[in-house]
Amino acid sequence: MTDEDPTAADREDRADAEAGGTEETGSKRDAAAESASTRDTAASTEATADAGSDSADESASEGTADDPTDAASDPEIPRDVQKYARFKKMDGAQYDRVNEFLRDRTYITAREWAIARLCSDFRTETGVEMTKIGENLPELVPFMTDTYSPQAVNQARSSFEGKVQKAGATFLYGAMSGFFTAEELDELMYEVTEVAKFLLEVEGVDLSVEDELEAEERISSVMREVRDASADLRREETAEDSEDANADAGAGADADTDD
Numbered sequence: 073m074t075d076e077d078p079t080a081a082d083r084e085d086r087a088d089a090e091a092g093g094t095e096e097t098g099s100k101r102d103a104a105a106e107s108a109s110t111r112d113t114a115a116s117t118e119a120t121a122d123a124g125s126d127s128a129d130e131s132a133s134e135g136t137a138d139d140p141t142d143a144a145s146d147p148e149i150p151r152d153v154q155k156y157a158r159f160k161k162m163d164g165a166q167y168d169r170v171n172e173f174l175r176d177r178t179y180i181t182a183r184e185w186a187i188a189r190l191c192s193d194f195r196t197e198t199g200v201e202m203t204k205i206g207e208n209l210p211e212l213v214p215f216m217t218d219t220y221s222p223q224a225v226n227q228a229r230s231s232f233e234g235k236v237q238k239a240g241a242t243f244l245y246g247a248m249s250g251f252f253t254a255e256e257l258d259e260l261m262y263e264v265t266e267v268a269k270f271l272l273e274v275e276g277v278d279l280s281v282e283d284e285l286e287a288e289e290r291i292s293s294v295m296r297e298v299r300d301a302s303a304d305l306r307r308e309e310t311a312e313d314s315e316d317a318n319a320d321a322g323a324g325a326d327a328d329t330d331d
Contacts (some may be wrong), residue, residue, distance in 0.1 A: 153204070
């Protein structure tokens with residue numbers, strides 16, 4: 073088993089931070105164009121992955137038909153790893169291409185995405201099975217080619233958690249600050265939801281149209297409530313500041329009269 077190079081992981085995380093830090097808010101037309109590009113690139117990525125999957129299946133069929141040491145029957149691979157069905161749509165996909173897609177649309181890297189999903193799926197009452205995840209990473213995720221140490225798995229998981237927290241704080245500030253109108257906020261929610269849904273579908277989650285619409289409506293409803301509550305709070309704070317200023321001005325005038 074090969075441990076992840078901590079220096080390489082640090083460079084990757086620093087690259088993420090630089091990529092995220094140089095982003096600026098574009099125009100509404102740019103956002104709409106990027107949303108369309110997301111869907112087009114997503115379809116292209118999935119089509120390529122499917123083609124790679126077909127090719128890999130044919131090669132496996134030709135090369136291992138009489139091979140009794142097939143990975144599916146390898147006694148050294150745990151049964152739950154053999155049965156793991158996530159990321160099957162990514163068979164044949166290359167890490168660099170997956171990573172590029174994620175970097176263009178999220179703050180996370182391909183390794184953080186994959187390991188976060190695995191940490192959620194391989195969680196027991198005593199915690200996450202980090203050793204099992206690291207030792208079987210290439211069998212669990214097609215575009216991951218190296219095994220990881222438990223420490224490397226934990227580092228990737230922690231990096232994912234930190235980026236989600238920062239992205240969440242940034243998004244909520246944008247929603248609460250009044251920077252977006254209600255219509256702009258709805259449009260923004262639609263665009264980011266499309267990316268999130270695509271990632272779930274690639275993982276193997278089967279989303280029905282009804283479930284998608286219900287989730288979108290619930291999220292939009294919550295965000296509208298957040299925006300309205302924030303607007304009320306800002307108005308109350310503005311009113312209080314105005315009252316305080318008037319009180320201070322009145323006190324100053326009384327002092328001048330006494331003099």
